[in-house]
Amino acid sequence: MTAEGERPGVACARAGPVAGLFGISGVGKTWLGSGLVAAMPNILHLQASTLLRQAHGITDEALRTSSAEDLRSNQVALALAMRDARLGQQNRPVLIDAHSVIDNDKGLVWIPYEAIEPLCIGHYLFLSADPETIAHRRACSDRVRPIRSVEVLRDQQQQALAACKDYAQQSGAPLTVLESTDGAENLTSALCVFQELTDTTAQSGGTGMNIRQITQAINGLDAQGHARIWIALRDGEGVEVPLGEDNAALTFDDKDGAVTFSIGGKPRTTAIRLEDIDAIRASGED
Numbered sequence: 001m002t003a004e005g006e007r008p009g010v011a012c013a014r015a016g017p018v019a020g021l022f023g024i025s026g027v028g029k030t031w032l033g034s035g036l037v038a039a040m041p042n043i044l045h046l047q048a049s050t051l052l053r054q055a056h057g058i059t060d061e062a063l064r065t066s067s068a069e070d071l072r073s074n075q076v077a078l079a080l081a082m083r084d085a086r087l088g089q090q091n092r093p094v095l096i097d098a099h100s101v102i103d104n105d106k107g108l109v110w111i112p113y114e115a116i117e118p119l120c121i122g123h124y125l126f127l128s129a130d131p132e133t134i135a136h137r138r139a140c141s142d143r144v145r146p147i148r149s150v151e152v153l154r155d156q157q158q159q160a161l162a163a164c165k166d167y168a169q170q171s172g173a174p175l176t177v178l179e180s181t182d183g184a185e186n187l188t189s190a191l192c193v194f195q196e197l198t199d200t201t202a203q204s205g206g207t208g209m210n211i212r213q214i215t216q217a218i219n220g221l222d223a224q225g226h227a228r229i230w231i232a233l234r235d236g237e238g239v240e241v242p243l244g245e246d247n248a249a250l251t252f253d254d255k256d257g258a259v260t261f262s263i264g265g266k267p268r269t270t271a272i273r274l275e276d277i278d279a280i281r282a283s284g285e286d
Contacts, residue, residue: 016044017197018094018120021190022164023127024157025145026137028183029097032127035187036095040194044089048098051081068109071102079118093198096121100163101156103146108156110163113170123193124175126164127186128157217280228283240283 023029033045052074082096096119102109131153138145148156161177168175176193178186221229232238 016091016093017122017194018096019123019125019190019193019197020116020119020121020167021095021097021125021127022100022160023129024099024101024134024153024160025103026134026141027127027129027157028137029127031183032178032187032190033095033097035183036190036194039187039191040093042092043194044086044092044094046082046085046094046096048078048096051085052078055081068104068107071104071109072111072115078115082119093194095194099160100167101160103148103156105146108159110159113167116167117171121167121171122173122197124164124168124173125190125193126161126175126177128161128177128179130181131157221280221282224282226282230281230283231277232279232281233277 021029021033030047033047037043037045055077056074078098082094086092086094098116098119100111100116102111131150134153134157135148135150138147164175167173176189178189180186180189218229228240228242230238230240
């Protein structure tokens with residue numbers, strides 16, 4: 001799923017890497033995000049609640065207590081708000097602070113992967129904490145947050161993690177669970193994730209696609225039933241590759257830099273290099 005007028009894979013291809021930070025309210029996402037930015041000032045830290053509040057002109061509490069249908073619609077709109085927030089700074093790495101489940105006082109609303117997919121997340125981070133600690137933080141916070149029992153918070157945190165695991169499985173992107181009681185240790189782990197993301201993007205030439213983005217784009221087109229894909233190159237040329245039952249898998253040969261596709265279970269090495277790939281789209285699309 002992409003924003004209107006954009007092709008699968010293209011939006012992700014021309015922007016810096018994105019890490020998604022998830023966890024229930026009160027777990028410490030804001031603190032962790034601030035620590036990441038302090039250590040790596042180039043990171044663009046975006047908060048889903050802030051983007052949606054600005055887009056809709058309503059309070060955080062009004063957003064949180066919306067109906068399940070509206071909550072899911074809001075998450076779909078988040079991709080457009082995030083795109084607008086990145087205008088003029090698309091190459092910066094992004095940390096998007098978001099929710100996989102939302103407690104709207106009527107129940108716990110799961111946010112489906114289809115609403116998260118357009119964010120182009122290349123690595124999922126899930127921050128967890130002891131439910132007693134979360135309950136204490138909520139009780140002492142100046143922010144309006146739902147007060148829940150320790151048992152309810154434990155269940156909500158488990159469901160939030162299960163949703164993130166589903167995102168990672170469907171997208172093929174890795175998931176790192178930050179569960180240390182030492183905040184500094186969690187921060188160090190998150191910094192390692194960003195270093196890996198930025199290193200991978202640098203290997204692709206910065207403005208081209210990295211291997212994870214290519215894989216996600218191909219898998220997405222394959223799932224949509226496209227028989228052939230077009231690999232657009234940065235020099236304006238391109239190459240057509242057929243898709244089939246067993247050929248959505250893509251590997252990168254580190255030895256010579258060639259991109260290898262598994263076609264019908266048989267490897268086919270192309271003459272193109274990773275850093276030359278600009279976009280992946282269905283064959284025949286302009």
